[in-house]
Amino acid sequence: MIWLAYGFFILGLFFLTFGVIGLIRFPDLYTRIHPAGKGGTAGGLSIFIGLMIYSGLSALTLRLALISLFILITSPVASHVIARGALESGIKPWQQKDKKQ
Incomplete structure (x- = not known):
């Protein structure tokens, strides 16, 4: 079971790393919100x-599950609120300019 826990740790680092790369590479707030x-x-x-897998069945597992549920609910809502606030503040979305070929 410990190897399964390590696999989830590596998977989490993979997602977080590519989220940071997306923050660096994308041009404006609206496109950066998605990877973040x-x-x-x-x-x-x-x-x-x-x-949760690493700690086994304990009270800590229940706390971690509740925190996970909280993150699952609030993170997309926070991203939406940030994007909505930026749009209402007048921040224009990025538009690619036509390139002559």
Whole structure:
């Protein structure tokens, strides 16, 4: 079971790493929100699942499950609120300019 937990830790680091790469590579707030939200949610949940497997069946597992549920619910909502606030503040979405070929 310990190897399964390590697998979830590595999977979580994979999601978080690609979320950070997306933050660096994408051009504006609206496109950066997607990898940040998905990477944070999927990475955090994977790490918490790994911690639940690692800790075994205990009271800590229940706490980790509740924290995971909280992250699963609030992270997408927070991403949506940030994007909505940016749009209402007048921040324009990035548009690719036509390139002559």
